[in-house]
Structure formats: C-alpha cells, structure tokens
C-alpha cells in the first residue's frame with residue numbers, strides 16, 4: 028500500500044478526466060438563441076475591440092442562418108488561431124467588454140459562439156483557405172506559435188513559399204504546450220497548425236534556429252525572415268534552494284501536462300506557486316487538478332497589482348487555490364536527500380515609493396519570516412527572453428525585447444521582421460495569443476507590401 | 492374583477508375566448524379539457540362527410556430562433572364518424588351547460604344536405620352553428636370550403652339553406668383568399684347570417700427543404716398548398732376584421748380569428764370590432780392552459796383601465812380606422828433619440844442612411860463619446876429608426892407643430908376641384 032503522506036502521481040483515467048476541457052461548448056439550441064440575440068450592430072464596437080478585427084456581427088449572423096462554414100471562415104480569415112482564441116482570449120476585456128448589450132442586458136457570448144463555429148470547422152475536417160499562386164519569393168519563420176503561424180498563413184495566401192522553423196517537436200507554441208489542457212486542448216491548436224500546413228507551408232519541427240541552423244543560412248536562403256520565437260522559460264528567482272528536487276519551472280510544469288500524466292508526484296502534495304500572473308494561475312490550477320492537497324499562491328504585492336485577469340483569479344479560487352498576498356519567498360529548504368521540505372517566506376508591505384511600471388514597490392516587514400511546509404515549489408515569475416537567439420541574429424533590443432519599427436514590423440536588420448511575445452514587454456501591450464496573431468498578420472502584410480511595391484534593397488534603413 | 496362575459500348573436504359565453512374549429516376541438520375529451528382549463532367556448536372541428544387526413548399535415552415557420560411565427564396545415568375536416576361526434580357533443584354540452592358549444596359544418600352545396608346536417612346537429616343540443624366556407628385545401632377540390640367561400644352568391648345561398656333549417660344562431664366563417672372580404676361578408680348577411688367569423692387560413696406553402704428539395708410539409712415526397720395561420724397572419728386578419736366592422740352593410744357581430752396569441756391581441760381584435768375571439772395555433776403551441784394567461788391579462792387590463800366589462804371594448808377603435816384619403820397630410824412627427832439610454836448600436840443610423848432619408852448623424856461630443864442625432868428638419872417621420880431600435884423608448888416619435896392647417900387628400904382634391912371650376916378657361920392647365 029502507498030503511504031498516504033507521500034505524494035504520488037495521478038492515475039491516467041483520473042488525469043484524463045480532470046484535464047478535459049472544463050467549459051462545455053454551446054449546444055445547437057443555445058447557439059441559435061444566443062446568435063439571434065446579437066443586434067448585428069453597424070460599425071460594431073465589438074469588432075474594434077478585437078485585436079484581429081474579426082467581423083463579429085457577420086460570423087454570428089452566419090451561425091443564426093445555419094451557414095457554419097461561412098461563419099468559421101469569417102473568424103479564421105481574420106484570426107488564424109481563432110479556435111484557440113475562442114477559448115483563451117480575455118473576452119470580457121476585449122470583444123464582450125465592448126458589446127453594446129453590456130448595460131442593457133447581457134453581452135453576447137462572443138467567445139462561446141466563436142468556439143461553436145470553429146468547433147464545427149474542426150469536426151468538419153475541411154480546409155478553409157487556399158494558397159496564392161506562387162510569387163517566387165521565400166520566407167523563413169522562426170517559431171511556430173500563434174505569431175509565426177499567422178504570419179506563415181497570410182504569406183502563403185499571398186503566394187510566398189514559407190518554411191517555419193520550430194524548436195519543439197510540435198508547432199503551435201504556447202497554445203500547444205503552455206496553456207493548460209482544461210482551458211485549451213492540444214488538439215485545437217494542432218488543428219490550427221494543420222490548417223496552415225495544408226496551405227503548403229513547410230513546418231520543420233525539432234529545428235532550433237541558432238543551434239541547428241544559423242542565421243547566415245536563413246538570410247542566404249530566404250528573401251525575408253520573420254522572428255516569432257516568443258519568450259523562454261521562467262526566470263530564476265535568485266534565492267537559495269532553486270535546484271532542489273520538487274522545485275519546478277511553471278512553463279515546463281504545465282508543458283508536461285499537455286500530452287500525458289506528468290512525472291511529478293503531486294497527489295496529496297502541498298504546493299506553493301510563486302507569482303500571480305497568467306502563468307502562475309495556470310500552474311496553480313494544474314496542481315489542484317493533479318491532486319495537490321493544498322495550493323498556495325505566494326505574491327509579494329496585493330490583489331490589485333496582480334497581472335492575472337479577474338476571470339482567472341475567480342477560476343483559481345473555484346479550484347480551491349489559496350492566495351497569500353504581501354508574501355515573498357526568501358529561501359527554499361530541503362532535506363538531506365535534496366528534496367524540498369519548506370519555503371521560507373517574509374511578509375511584505377507596500378511602500379509609498381512607486382516603481383517604473385506605476386505600481387507601489389513592496390518592502391519587507393522586519394523579522395516577519397516564517398516557514399511554510401511544502402512538497403513542491405513552482406516558479407512563475409515572468410518568462411525569460413531569448414537573449415542568445417537575439418544576439419545570434421544581431422538585433423537591437425531593450426533588455427531582451429526585440430525593437431521594431433511599429434509600422435513595418437522590421438527589426439534593426441531590414442530583412443528580419445518580428446511579431447508576438449518576442450517584441451512584447453517593458454510595459455508595451457499585453458502578451459496575448461490574439462495580439463500575437465494580429466502582429467503575425469501585420470508582419471506578413473509588411474513583407475507582402477514590401478515585395479509588391481519595390482524590389483528589395485539590402486541596405487534599406489530602418490528607423491529604430 | 493371585470494365582467495368577461497360575452498354574447499355573440501345570442502350565444503353566451505363566460506369569456507371571449509373560444510377555441511376555433513381545428514385539431515384542439517376534435518373530440519369531446521379535448522373540448523371538455525379545454526372548458527376545464529377555462530376556455531369560454533369551442534367551435535367543434537368541422538363536421539361533414541368523413542374524409543381521410545394525410546400524414547404528415549402540419550408545418551411551421553420559425554423566425555430568428557423563435558418557434559412558430561406562422562403555422563401551416565393541410566388537414567381537412569373531421570375524420571371521425573358523424574354519430575361519434577354527435578354523441579360527444581351531446582355529452583359535452585350536458586356537462587358544460589354554460590359554455591358555448593358551436594358546431595362547424597361543411598357539406599356539398601346542396602339544399603337537402605344542409606337541411607339534413609343542421610337538423611342532426613341541433614338535435615343533440617348546441618348553442619350555434621358555424622358554416623365553414625374557408626378551408627383552402629382538399630375540400631375546395633370537392634366544391635366545398637373556400638371554393639364556395641370565394642363565390643359570394645354561393646355563400647349567400649348556402650347560408651340561406653342553413654338558416655331555413657336552423658333554430659340556433661348561424662355564424663358564417665369567411666375565407667381570406669379573396670380580393671375584398673366585405674363583398675363575401677355582405678352576401679353572408681344577405682343570406683341571413685347571424686354573425687360572421689374571420690379569418691380562416693391563408694393559402695400558403697410553409698417552405699421548401701433546401702436539402703431534399705421536398706416541399707414542407709410533404710406527403711411521401713409530394714406537397715400541396717396549405718392554410719397559413721399563427722402570429723404571422725394577425726395583421727392580415729385584423730385588417731379584414733376592421734374592414735367588415737366599419738362596413739355598414741356588414742351589420743352583424745364578428746368573431747375575430749387569426750394569429751391571436753395573447754390577451755393583448757384579443758384586446759386589439761375587440762377594439763377593432765370583434766365581439767369575441769377564436770384561437771387555434773396558440774393552443775396548439777402551448778396547450779389549453781394558455782387561456783389562463785389570457786383571462787388573467789385581460790382582467791387586469793380592464794381593471795387597470797377601470798373598464799367594467801370586456802364587451803365595452805368592442806368596436807372602440809373602428810371610428811378611428813378610416814381611409815388614406817382622410818389622413819391629415821400636414822400632421823408631422825419626427826424622431827428624437829435619447830442619448831442617455833441609447834446603446835450606440837447604430838442600427839437606426841444605417842437604416843435611415845441606407846433605406847430612408849439620411850438624417851441620423853453620427854457625432855462625437857466634447858469628451859470624445861459617440862452619439863447620434865436626428866436632423867429633424869430632414870426627418871420625414873417614417874418611424875423606421877424607432878422600429879429597428881433594439882431598446883424600448885430610446886427613440887420617440889414626437890409631434891411637432893405643423894406650419895399648415897390640417898388638410899387631407901380628399902380635402903385637397905375638393906379644394907382643387909373648386910379652384911378649377913372657379914378659374915377661367917385660359918388659366919386651366
């Protein structure tokens with residue numbers, strides 16, 4: 028018999044059950060009722076609130092009039108990862124937040140309707156778009172996440188020959204590996220990847236640019252390069268004990284749950300998650316669903332400063348996650364065998380000093396240290412930048428955030444364009460799947476524009 | 492508690508709600524259940540020589556996710572033996588002496604046929620008879636139903652034959668599948684009708700299945716035209732009731748039928764001249780219990796308005812229903828938008844811009860907030876924006892002082908005629 032005090036792994040059946048998608052899709056009747064409730068506004072504010080400008084009243088009217096293919100195309104045309112976005116977009120901050128029915132009754136459930144239409148497309152097995160007639164140009168895309176897929180899809184539709192270089196064994200980026208399965212099943216992201224592949228885009232997986240292929244090769248072989256490598260794993264905390272067994276990187280931790288039961292003993296474990304952003308929430312809810320007996324989020328500021336969305340916070344609370352505000356980790360303590368046993372924390376208070384980001388800076392409360400007994404510690408305090416790749420490409424950057432000319436999405440190398448999380452940071456915009464998708468589209472259009480207007484000049488200057 | 496009792500050509504009923512002759516009144520079991528539920532009267536499913544009904548027979552038109560905007564059928568008259576029906580009518584009337592039991596009849600246009608059926612039916616004890624000259628399908632092929640209802644002289648003659656034998660009041664049910672309903676109504680009156688009821692169903696085809704290319708409904712792959720009823724036909728029925736109500740030559744009471752689904756619809760029909768109403772589709776959609784909501788709503792409406800009896804409503808709006816030539820051409824309303832409650836969906840703007848008079852401007856206030864404003868000097872007061880606005884009360888159609896005295900088209904024609912007759916020949920154009 029297992030010792031109940033020693034954490035174990037979840038059984039495969041239990042795992043399959045608790046990692047299946049939580050929110051049920053709309054039934055046909057519910058979709059009909061909801062779609063018929065949409066007013067079909069003129070110059071609708073919901074469209075303006077969508078970073079990819081999906082024609083929302085149009086796709087909803089198509090659901091209402093039983094034109095599911097037309098609906099799916101309206102969505103996917105504007106957003107190549109529209110099926111994932113239907114599930115992970117913070118809709119109350121975007122389209123649904125702008126719906127004119129907010130005060131009058133309830134906003135239209137745009138996300139769920141979008142999911143209803145794209146689910147139809149997934150099930151139908153149809154290929155929604157066609158490649159353009161070849162224009163003889165070749166583009167390399169570094170990274171097969173939302174930004175890279177969007178760029179590749181639009182370029183293929185414009186007749187470019189596109190090759191995506193993807194370090195991992197599957198494309199899709201964080202949609203495939205980073206966002207928990209019970210919010211976004213991997214199959215949805217892989218369907219989106221497949222739609223892009225069906226346009227003739229070659230996706231070379233397991234190829235890491237800078238390691239398996241050099242920048243020089245790319246620049247020599249392609250007319251242009253789109254850099255869409257996202258961000259890296261979680262940054263180190265810089266405290267004692269991070270190397271102990273039972274200390275995990277949140278990104279890797281979630282990734283291990285995307286395909287199978289992860290190798291971590293979490294059933295019955297006491298888990299501390301350090302951070303309070305989207306990644307931290309995903310790691311915490313993942314832990315709860317993996318069977319942890321207690322999950323605490325350790326955050327050095329208060330609820331008001333956390334970067335997770337309200338709906339994420341609510342979801343985490345429902346999952347039984349506890350929040351320790353104004354608490355900072357000091358040291359991770361292990362036993363002789365090198366396994367984590369405690370997290371030493373210290374209480375914080377917000378000082379009057381305000382940081383660069385406009386948030387009040389937290390300061391330690393003297394002699395308030397205490398020990399938290401834990402079986403696992405998950406680090407989720409922001410992602411690392413792809414410093415070595417950026418250096419390898421020789422691009423200008425600000426602390427790992429690649430600098431671009433907003434209009435053309437060009438980096439300091441005029442033949443390299445960039446989109447997605449790799450240009451996100453330092454207070455500019457939000458790291459969201461939908462904005463990565465839009466930036467990918469814009470980068471592709473910039474490349475297209477460039478080649479349709481003038482022949483390429485190697486020394487074109489870029490204003491950054 | 493208002494007095495809901497009604498009396499149609501001498502037929503008393505505890506309230507104005509009757510079930511129309513249709514599937515809900517097919518059997519004694521059903522009619523008795525209906526009376527228990529609160530219906531004031533029932534017109535028994537049309538009796539005649541039994542026929543065979545098809546399968547399938549109904550279809551409906553759904554609108555924007557709402558079921559049964561309109562209802563279509565190819566059902567004929569009763570398919571049960573006359574004796575069975577007569578026995579059940581007898582039992583029903585005996586159990587419910589205070590409810591109105593009226594029996595619908597349809598036979599070949601032969602004098603002796605009418606005499607025979609009228610006598611048989613009256614012998615079991617009924618409160619009245621309704622002559623079905625309306626059924627637009629099946630029976631028409633046999634020279635009955637709307638086939639005779641479309642010929643004013645046949646209506647008149649058959650009404651006369653029925654009246655020759657009848658002891659109880661005779662109601663003539665009219666088909667709407669004609670050009671001018673009042674012509675047939677007048678002939679029914681000339682034939683001696685004690686009341687008229689209208690409308691029966693309108694010729695219709697509910698739809699075509701775009702996948703199988705069959706008609707909807709179909710019988711083994713073949714379709715035939717049916718009769719349309721339900722909420723969608725209400726405006727048509729209401730106008731026909733109104734035309735009859737204001738025609739001095741149609742001097743008998745009216746039983747209003749066609750798309751009535753609520754107490755509000757009932758009030759409208761009564762205001763427009765109906766003494767009572769008959770209902771089919773709403774009962775088929777929701778069951779007999781729907782009458783509870785109608786009775787309760789009507790009651791509260793009358794109490795709120797301080798009206799003692801439902802019968803006081805009858806015909807109140809008829810004098811207001813005139814002809815186009817009597818409308819004041821100088822009366823003017825304009826649309827006014829309440830920017831406080833407007834939700835900025837821009838539906839009014841695009842409707843006026845694309846399909847009316849281009850007078851709703853999209854503007855931005857000092858704080859950069861979008862708002863809409865009607866250029867009243869260009870607004871023709873068509874109502875379109877108020878119709879499409881999804882929020883009640885945001886757009887008001889307000890009356891504005893006209894610069895001219897009231898003048899109707901008829902006044903104008905008269906004035907012009909006078910001016911022409913007064914003017915010299917050289918001035919004439």
Ligand SMILES: Cc1cc2nc3c(=O)[nH]c(=O)nc-3n(C[C@H](O)[C@H](O)[C@H](O)COP(=O)(O)OP(=O)(O)OC[C@H]3O[C@@H](n4cnc5c(N)ncnc54)[C@H](O)[C@@H]3O)c2cc1C
Pocket residue numbers: 115116117169170171172173174175192193194195198199200201202205206207234235236237255256257258278281305306307309310413416446447448449458459460461463
């Ligand atoms: C846990 C978590 C939860 C999140 N939840 C949400 C959410 O709910 N809603 C939302 O909108 N956003 C969410 N996000 C953010 C969102 O996932 C990202 O903003 C988005 O995926 C960025 O897309 P991208 O294409 O720029 O980068 P990524 O998705 O990171 O894709 C980059 C790809 O590039 C590949 N790559 C990297 N380096 C190389 C190289 N050298 N050579 C080849 N390939 C390389 C990577 O393997 C990866 O596949 C979440 C993020 C995390 C981490």
Ligand SMILES: Cc1cc2nc3c(=O)[nH]c(=O)nc-3n(C[C@H](O)[C@H](O)[C@H](O)COP(=O)(O)O)c2cc1C
Pocket residue numbers: none
């Ligand atoms: C405001 C209005 C004005 C119309 N004027 C005309 C007209 O001038 N000539 C005409 O032949 N039909 C006219 N019609 C009838 C339409 O052409 C059409 O036959 C009718 O509206 C049925 O179609 P619908 O159900 O698509 O509206 C008018 C309809 C509307 C609503």
Ligand code: SF4
Pocket residue numbers: 064065066067068071072073074083084125126127128135137836
């Ligand atoms: S704002 Fe709301 S009601 Fe208007 S089109 Fe968009 S989803 Fe529909």
Ligand code: SF4
Pocket residue numbers: 825826842843847848849850851865869870871872873874875876877
């Ligand atoms: S009433 Fe007619 S003309 Fe006037 S603003 Fe409204 S839609 Fe335009």
Ligand code: SF4
Pocket residue numbers: 828829832833834835836837838839840863876879880881882885886
């Ligand atoms: S239709 Fe009504 S709610 Fe919509 S913009 Fe016009 S006035 Fe406002």
